[in-house]
Amino acid sequence: DSGVTQTPKHLITATGQRVTLRCSPRSGDLSVYWYQQSLDQGLQFLIQYYNGEERAKGNILERFSAQQFPDLHSELNLSSLELGDSALYFCASSVDPGINSPLHFGNGTRLTVT
Amino acid sequence: GQQLNQSPQSMFIQEGEDVSMNCTSSSIFNTWLWYKQDPGEGPVLLIALYKAGELTSNGRLTAQFGITRKDSFLNISASIPSDVGIYFCAGQLHSGAGSYQLTFGKGTKLSVIP
Numbered sequence: 001d002s003g004v005t006q007t008p009k010h011l012i013t014a015t016g017q018r019v020t021l022r023c024s025p026r027s028g029d030l031s032v033y034w035y036q037q038s039l040d041q042g043l044q045f046l047i048q049y050y051n052g053e054e055r056a057k058g059n060i061l062e063r064f065s066a067q068q069f070p071d072l073h074s075e076l077n078l079s080s081l082e083l084g085d086s087a088l089y090f091c092a093s094s095v096d097p098g099i100n101s102p103l104h105f106g107n108g109t110r111l112t113v114t
Numbered sequence: 115g116q117q118l119n120q121s122p123q124s125m126f127i128q129e130g131e132d133v134s135m136n137c138t139s140s141s142i143f144n145t146w147l148w149y150k151q152d153p154g155e156g157p158v159l160l161i162a163l164y165k166a167g168e169l170t171s172n173g174r175l176t177a178q179f180g181i182t183r184k185d186s187f188l189n190i191s192a193s194i195p196s197d198v199g200i201y202f203c204a205g206q207l208h209s210g211a212g213s214y215q216l217t218f219g220k221g222t223k224l225s226v227i228p
Contacts (some may be wrong), residue, residue, distance in 0.1 A: 002156065002158065004156070033216075035218075042202075042218055042219070042220040042221060043157070043202065043204075043218040045215060045216065045217070048215075056215055058215070090156050090157070092156075097214060098214065100145075100164060102145075102147055102159050102162045103147075103159070103216060104159060105149075105156030105157045105158070106156050107154070107155050107156045108155075108156050
């Protein structure tokens with residue numbers, strides 16, 4: 001158990017809808033990362049937060065947004081969903097954004113858009 | 115963005131055999147990490163490498179950070195059935211604002227034949 005908690009485990013929704021994925025980082029970790037994993041693309045970095053502030057952005061669509069709250073949990077919001085958004089979404093956390101602070105991953109949320 | 119070439123894409127081996135996989139990049143990385151992902155779960159950190167030339171072991175696993183900082187390999191000795199899974203390499207690079215981004219390879223799917 002990595003200590004990173006993601007909910008829900010599975011989500012099935014229709015195109016055009018909006019969903020929210022939730023992540024609680026490991027105790028003591030201040031930095032949260034979101035990754036998308038699809039079959040043909042591997043793990044793609046979406047966005048990173050550190051202590052409530054956005055630190056880095058990857059290949060995140062404009063339809064997607066995220067935030068990290070004062071209690072350090074994070075939410076990833078996906079809107080106007082398309083079939084191609086179906087994927088596993090992972091949250092990871094680390095103590096800080098520094099180089100000697102490896103990422104620990106949750107077990108992901110599997111999103112299916114129908 | 116940075117690209118990591120991970121090989122082989124998949125491999126089938128006999129239980130007891132040794133396994134070797136590697137990652138190469140055209141970019142220099144500050145850190146190399148190796149993760150293993152089991153079905154339905156998130157990637158689990160196996161080994162972290164922080165210095166060029168560093169050789170680190172974790173049980174039957176050994177990984178090295180290439181001297182050029184553009185490659186890394188992972189060896190698994192005397193494979194067992196529970197080694198089955200997808201192994202990912204990841205390179206970490208400074209992305210500004212005191213943050214380090216992690217780029218993942220596409221994974222090596224390992225199957226062990228008892």
